[in-house]
Amino acid sequence: MSIVVTAGQHSPQFEPVLAKVRVPRIGLGRPRVRPNRVRADKAYASRKNRAYLRRRGIRCTIPDKADQARNRQNSDLAAVGHRASTRSTTASGTRWSAGSTAS
Known part of the structure; x- marks a missing residue:
């Protein structure tokens, strides 16, 4: 998991949060930076976010508005x-x- 702290009601931070994700591997090797799946709430249901996930090959579960x-x-x-x-x-x-x- 990762978190990005912003001041007040700053613009959505979907991409910066995903950029900070690091999943350590068991044993040696670099940490994974691409999760298998992302689950988010309705606030992240925009075309831009879905297109970003498709480009990176990440499956998503985001309910439609x-x-x-x-x-x-x-x-x-x-x-x-x-x-x-x-x-x-x-x-x-x-x-x-x-x-x-x-x-």
Whole structure:
């Protein structure tokens, strides 16, 4: 784990915190600097943070913000002719199917 202390409500520090992560290896060798997975709260659900994790090959578990999920679902409906989206829109990770959504 790592922590970065800032003054007050400073801008988000997602990348600097991940840059400080060091996981020591058992025995000899440099510490790992890339975690297998990152778990974060809704505050870190931005495109920028998700793109950063994808670039570094880090898997993530970050719940979607309700308004972003709703907007994405509405745009998916418009793009595919009003079919239900199969993209995960809940924090629990369950997938929605065409049979479980109201059209």
